[in-house]
Amino acid sequence: MKYLIFIISLLLIFIVASSISFNANKIKMKFIPIIILLLIEATVAFILLHTTIGITILNTTNIGIEYLIHHANKGIDFVFGDISTKTPIVFVIVALMPLVFICSIIGILKYFGILRLIILTIGYLINKIAKVGKLESFSAVSAVIVGMMAVYVSIKEYIPNLTKPQMYTIAACSLSTVDIAILGAYTQMLSPEFVFIGVCLNFFSTFVIVSIINPNDPIEISSHSFAPKNEHHSFFEVLTEHMLDGFKLILAIVPMLLGFIALISMLNDIFLYSIGISFQGLLGYIFSPIAFLLGVPWQDSIQFGQIIATKILTNEFVAMFDYSKLDDLSPRTEAIISVFLISFANFGSVGMIIACVASISKEHGKMIAANSFRLIVGSTLVSCLSATMVGIFIS
Secondary structure (H helix, E strand, O other): OHHHHHHHHHHHHHHHHHHOOOOHHHHHHHHHHHHHHHHHHHHHHHHHHHOHHHHHHHHHHHHHHHHHHHHHHHHHHHHHOOOOOOOOOOHHHHHHOHHHHHHHHHHHHHHOOHHHHHHHHHHHHHHHHHOOOHHHHHHHHHHHHHOOOHHHHHOOOOHHHOOHHHHHHHHHHHHHOOOHHHHHHHHOOOOHHHHHHHHHHHHHHHHHHHHHHOOOOOOOOOOOOOOOOOOOOOHHHHHHHHHHHHHHHHHHHHHHHHHHHHHHHHHHHHHHHHHOOOHHHHHHHHHHHHHHHHOOOHHHHHHHHHHHHHHHHOOHHHHHHHHOOOOOOOHHHHHHHHHHHOOOOOHHHHHHHHHHHHHHOHHHHHHHHHOHHHHHHHHHHHHHHHHHHHHHOOO
16 A cells, blocks of 8 residues: 555656646656656665664764764753753753754864865765756755855855746755754754654755756856855854854744744634634644655544644744654654654745845845745655655555
């Protein structure tokens, strides 16, 4: 049964992506790269879930994350008292405060040029496979390494000359991936192994969906100038700057969580009083077919339809908060929903991108705004493809 659902899910994902393509007639030109990407993605999923090497990688990743969180908690406990191990946990302290330490590690890697080397290498390889263009592929890798907003600053000299489809591709890549600074927070709410799997699969899923929605020929452009550069700052300047960036990230997340959770609570109350079903309950019914097609058992599809809808309409943290309350999940359901939640595919993130691009070029900010529907649908399809892929390899 799961294989039939997998095939139906893939077909529907490709049909929906094709229906919003900029140039559906050119999709056939991307057929070979798409097949290669899908095969690589399936291979990665199989290796991580069913081989000794893959399981070792996941276990090592878990240990590494726990090690970083352990030392992050040393700083947290010094500032706030012995709070990291107390129950009930304080979300801001346990899930978000480690971002400051993780951002400092990113700053160190950036200072010594390690991040630049990673971006150049992976960007070159993915462009050879996906053939989406140097700027697009390097921007996608940069989004993972330096963050969704920082990538636009790194390519700001190119933005005024980019077309609407190219702006879509870059925005879609930044929405469908997550930067490494935020992963520490995710691992406090989801199983770390599924967070890592989700990041890996999303990277390939992104280029599959982008190749369908924007199959146009990419522009030729040199790649040396838009990868993050080591500016002439001292080591401690870079370190403190990234620590402050981590704290600013926390300050950006907290208001959204406060506002969205309060808003959903009010809407649940209004809908329950008016029509006898909560707002999230209604969304659960609407989005339940998506949950079922991802591989979630039908009896659980309404419950997980709520989580899927919450993630798209608010943000992934609010959805993860609801998800973390659930118990007795099968390994397959846990893997599918966890992987689905690993991305910035929501309306709030689209708004942030529009504001960021508009500050560089108002015209191109309008291009992103005009592509909002494509961005939400496309980035959600990326999450669906990754979740479908992981579901087929778990019993």
